[in-house]
Amino acid sequence: MRRLWNNWRGSLHMIVKSKPLRDVLKDVPEGVDKSDWEWLVKEHFLSEKFKERSTRNSMNRSKLIMPHHTGSKPIREIIYELGGKDGNPPDMATVFFETHKKDDKLVEPETNEKYAEIQELVRSEPSLTNIEVVERCFGPQCKSHVFGFGGGITAKELKGGNSSKAALLDELNATRKENLSLKRYLDNLESTVARLASKFSSQPLSTPCSSESDTGM
DSSP, X not given: OHXXXXXXXXXXHHHHHHSXXXXXXXSOOTXXXXXHHHHIIIIIITSHHHHHHHHHHHHHHHTOSXXXXXXXXXXXXXXXXXXXXXXXXXXXXXXXXXXXXXXXXXXXXXXXXXXXXXXXXXXXXXXXXXXXXXXXXXXXXXXXXXXXXXEXXXXXXXXXXXXXXXXXXXXXXXXXXXXXXXXXXXXXXXXXXXXXXXXHHTXXXXXXXXXXXXXXX
16 A cells, blocks of 8 residues: 555656646646645645655665666565565565666676675575675664665564564464364264264154053053
Protein backbone atom coordinates (compact mmCIF):
# COMPACT_ATOMS: atom_id res chain seq x y z
CA MET A 1 0.00 0.00 0.00
CA ARG A 2 2.85 2.37 0.76
CA ARG A 3 4.41 1.71 -2.64
CA LEU A 4 1.10 2.29 -4.42
CA TRP A 5 0.58 5.52 -2.51
CA ASN A 6 4.10 6.81 -3.20
CA ASN A 7 3.89 5.97 -6.90
CA TRP A 8 0.49 7.63 -7.25
CA ARG A 9 1.62 10.72 -5.37
CA GLY A 10 4.74 10.87 -7.52
CA SER A 11 2.69 10.68 -10.71
CA LEU A 12 0.53 13.59 -9.48
CA HIS A 13 3.66 15.63 -8.77
CA MET A 14 4.93 14.93 -12.30
CA ILE A 15 1.72 16.49 -13.65
CA VAL A 16 2.40 19.65 -11.65
CA LYS A 17 6.01 19.83 -12.88
CA SER A 18 5.18 19.27 -16.53
CA LYS A 19 2.49 21.93 -17.12
CA PRO A 20 1.75 25.59 -16.44
CA LEU A 21 -0.22 26.15 -13.25
CA ARG A 22 -3.38 27.17 -15.13
CA ASP A 23 -3.41 23.91 -17.08
CA VAL A 24 -2.56 21.88 -13.99
CA LEU A 25 -5.56 23.22 -12.08
CA LYS A 26 -7.83 22.68 -15.06
CA ASP A 27 -6.75 19.09 -15.77
CA VAL A 28 -8.03 17.36 -12.65
CA PRO A 29 -6.79 13.72 -12.48
CA GLU A 30 -9.41 11.00 -12.73
CA GLY A 31 -10.77 9.96 -9.36
CA VAL A 32 -9.68 13.19 -7.61
CA ASP A 33 -12.16 15.78 -6.39
CA LYS A 34 -11.61 19.21 -7.95
CA SER A 35 -11.38 21.04 -4.61
CA ASP A 36 -8.99 18.37 -3.25
CA TRP A 37 -6.82 18.70 -6.36
CA GLU A 38 -6.60 22.47 -6.04
CA TRP A 39 -5.63 22.17 -2.37
CA LEU A 40 -3.00 19.50 -3.16
CA VAL A 41 -1.41 21.65 -5.87
CA LYS A 42 -1.49 25.02 -4.11
CA GLU A 43 -1.01 24.05 -0.48
CA HIS A 44 1.27 21.03 -0.87
CA PHE A 45 3.16 20.74 -4.15
CA LEU A 46 3.70 24.50 -4.44
CA SER A 47 4.49 25.08 -0.78
CA GLU A 48 8.01 26.28 0.05
CA LYS A 49 8.56 23.35 2.41
CA PHE A 50 7.74 20.77 -0.26
CA LYS A 51 9.79 22.52 -2.95
CA GLU A 52 12.81 22.72 -0.64
CA ARG A 53 12.55 19.02 0.20
CA SER A 54 12.10 18.08 -3.45
CA THR A 55 15.14 20.11 -4.49
CA ARG A 56 17.23 18.64 -1.67
CA ASN A 57 16.25 15.10 -2.61
CA SER A 58 17.12 15.74 -6.25
CA MET A 59 20.54 17.06 -5.27
CA ASN A 60 21.16 14.08 -3.00
CA ARG A 61 20.28 11.67 -5.80
CA SER A 62 22.62 13.46 -8.17
CA LYS A 63 25.52 12.97 -5.71
CA LEU A 64 25.13 9.23 -5.48
CA ILE A 65 28.23 7.43 -6.75
CA MET A 66 26.46 4.07 -6.79
CA PRO A 67 22.87 4.83 -7.81
CA HIS A 68 20.42 1.96 -8.01
CA HIS A 69 18.51 1.37 -11.23
CA THR A 70 15.27 -0.11 -9.94
CA GLY A 71 13.09 2.85 -10.90
CA SER A 72 9.99 3.04 -8.71
CA LYS A 73 10.13 -0.67 -7.91
CA PRO A 74 11.00 -1.21 -4.22
CA ILE A 75 14.13 -3.21 -3.48
CA ARG A 76 12.22 -5.44 -1.09
CA GLU A 77 9.86 -6.40 -3.93
CA ILE A 78 12.88 -7.48 -5.99
CA ILE A 79 14.13 -9.56 -3.04
CA TYR A 80 10.66 -11.10 -2.75
CA GLU A 81 10.62 -12.05 -6.43
CA LEU A 82 14.15 -13.50 -6.30
CA GLY A 83 13.23 -16.11 -3.71
CA GLY A 84 12.03 -14.20 -0.67
CA LYS A 85 8.44 -15.32 -1.28
CA ASP A 86 9.59 -18.94 -0.86
CA GLY A 87 11.59 -18.24 2.30
CA ASN A 88 14.87 -18.32 0.37
CA PRO A 89 15.95 -14.69 -0.20
CA PRO A 90 19.03 -14.02 -2.38
CA ASP A 91 22.40 -13.20 -0.85
CA MET A 92 23.59 -9.60 -0.69
CA ALA A 93 25.82 -9.94 -3.76
CA THR A 94 22.80 -10.92 -5.87
CA VAL A 95 20.68 -8.14 -4.38
CA PHE A 96 23.38 -5.56 -5.09
CA PHE A 97 23.86 -6.66 -8.70
CA GLU A 98 20.14 -6.85 -9.48
CA THR A 99 19.44 -3.40 -8.05
CA HIS A 100 22.46 -1.63 -9.59
CA LYS A 101 22.71 -3.22 -13.02
CA LYS A 102 21.95 -1.32 -16.19
CA ASP A 103 21.36 -3.34 -19.35
CA ASP A 104 22.37 -6.42 -17.33
CA LYS A 105 25.78 -5.03 -16.31
CA LEU A 106 27.32 -2.66 -13.76
CA VAL A 107 28.44 0.57 -15.39
CA GLU A 108 29.93 2.74 -12.63
CA PRO A 109 33.54 1.90 -11.57
CA GLU A 110 32.69 2.38 -7.89
CA THR A 111 29.75 0.01 -8.24
CA ASN A 112 31.95 -2.67 -9.79
CA GLU A 113 34.50 -2.33 -6.99
CA LYS A 114 31.89 -2.58 -4.26
CA TYR A 115 30.24 -5.55 -5.98
CA ALA A 116 33.58 -7.38 -6.03
CA GLU A 117 34.04 -6.61 -2.33
CA ILE A 118 30.59 -7.96 -1.47
CA GLN A 119 31.13 -11.08 -3.58
CA GLU A 120 34.40 -11.84 -1.81
CA LEU A 121 32.85 -11.38 1.63
CA VAL A 122 29.86 -13.58 0.81
CA ARG A 123 32.19 -16.25 -0.61
CA SER A 124 34.64 -16.22 2.30
CA GLU A 125 32.03 -16.01 5.07
CA PRO A 126 28.83 -17.62 3.78
CA SER A 127 27.31 -17.75 7.27
CA LEU A 128 26.93 -13.95 7.41
CA THR A 129 23.40 -12.60 7.14
CA ASN A 130 22.60 -9.90 4.58
CA ILE A 131 22.51 -7.15 7.19
CA GLU A 132 25.91 -8.26 8.50
CA VAL A 133 27.32 -8.07 4.97
CA VAL A 134 25.83 -4.60 4.53
CA GLU A 135 27.38 -3.29 7.74
CA ARG A 136 30.76 -4.83 6.90
CA CYS A 137 30.80 -3.14 3.49
CA PHE A 138 28.90 0.10 4.14
CA GLY A 139 29.23 0.68 7.87
CA PRO A 140 26.56 0.75 10.61
CA GLN A 141 23.02 1.39 9.39
CA CYS A 142 21.42 3.68 11.94
CA LYS A 143 18.45 5.28 10.23
CA SER A 144 15.20 3.85 8.86
CA HIS A 145 16.88 3.19 5.54
CA VAL A 146 19.14 0.17 5.18
CA PHE A 147 21.38 -0.10 2.14
CA GLY A 148 20.12 -2.88 -0.07
CA PHE A 149 16.67 -2.91 1.53
CA GLY A 150 15.34 0.60 0.98
CA GLY A 151 13.42 2.80 3.37
CA GLY A 152 10.90 1.94 6.03
CA ILE A 153 13.05 -0.70 7.70
CA THR A 154 15.80 -0.58 10.30
CA ALA A 155 18.92 -2.63 10.88
CA LYS A 156 17.52 -3.67 14.28
CA GLU A 157 14.47 -5.18 12.61
CA LEU A 158 16.64 -7.12 10.18
CA LYS A 159 18.99 -8.38 12.88
CA GLY A 160 16.18 -9.58 15.09
CA GLY A 161 13.88 -10.61 12.30
CA ASN A 162 15.75 -13.47 10.66
CA SER A 163 15.83 -15.84 13.63
CA SER A 164 12.36 -14.93 14.87
CA LYS A 165 10.83 -15.41 11.44
CA ALA A 166 12.55 -18.75 11.06
CA ALA A 167 11.29 -19.82 14.47
CA LEU A 168 7.77 -18.73 13.62
CA LEU A 169 7.93 -20.59 10.32
CA ASP A 170 9.08 -23.78 12.07
CA GLU A 171 6.32 -23.40 14.62
CA LEU A 172 3.76 -22.84 11.86
CA ASN A 173 4.89 -25.96 9.98
CA ALA A 174 4.76 -28.02 13.18
CA THR A 175 1.24 -26.75 13.91
CA ARG A 176 0.12 -27.61 10.38
CA LYS A 177 1.46 -31.15 10.75
CA GLU A 178 -0.23 -31.52 14.12
CA ASN A 179 -3.52 -30.25 12.70
CA LEU A 180 -3.27 -32.64 9.76
CA SER A 181 -2.60 -35.57 12.09
CA LEU A 182 -5.52 -34.56 14.31
CA LYS A 183 -7.82 -34.24 11.28
CA ARG A 184 -6.91 -37.73 10.11
CA TYR A 185 -7.59 -39.09 13.60
CA LEU A 186 -11.01 -37.40 13.74
CA ASP A 187 -11.88 -38.65 10.25
CA ASN A 188 -11.00 -42.22 11.27
CA LEU A 189 -12.98 -41.83 14.49
CA GLU A 190 -16.03 -40.53 12.66
CA SER A 191 -15.77 -43.37 10.15
CA THR A 192 -15.59 -45.94 12.97
CA VAL A 193 -18.56 -44.43 14.81
CA ALA A 194 -20.60 -44.33 11.61
CA ARG A 195 -19.74 -47.96 10.84
CA LEU A 196 -20.70 -49.13 14.34
CA ALA A 197 -23.91 -47.12 14.27
CA SER A 198 -24.85 -48.66 10.95
CA LYS A 199 -24.07 -52.14 12.27
CA PHE A 200 -26.18 -51.81 15.41
CA SER A 201 -29.10 -50.16 13.64
CA SER A 202 -29.39 -53.10 11.24
CA GLN A 203 -29.68 -55.66 14.08
CA PRO A 204 -33.15 -56.40 15.63
CA LEU A 205 -33.55 -55.70 19.32
CA SER A 206 -33.54 -58.96 21.37
CA THR A 207 -36.07 -59.56 24.18
CA PRO A 208 -34.42 -60.14 27.56
CA CYS A 209 -34.77 -63.68 28.94
CA SER A 210 -37.32 -64.02 31.78
CA SER A 211 -35.96 -64.90 35.18
CA GLU A 212 -37.35 -67.79 37.30
CA SER A 213 -39.09 -65.33 39.62
CA ASP A 214 -40.99 -63.86 36.71
CA THR A 215 -42.36 -67.28 35.64
CA GLY A 216 -43.55 -68.11 39.14
CA MET A 217 -41.30 -71.13 39.38
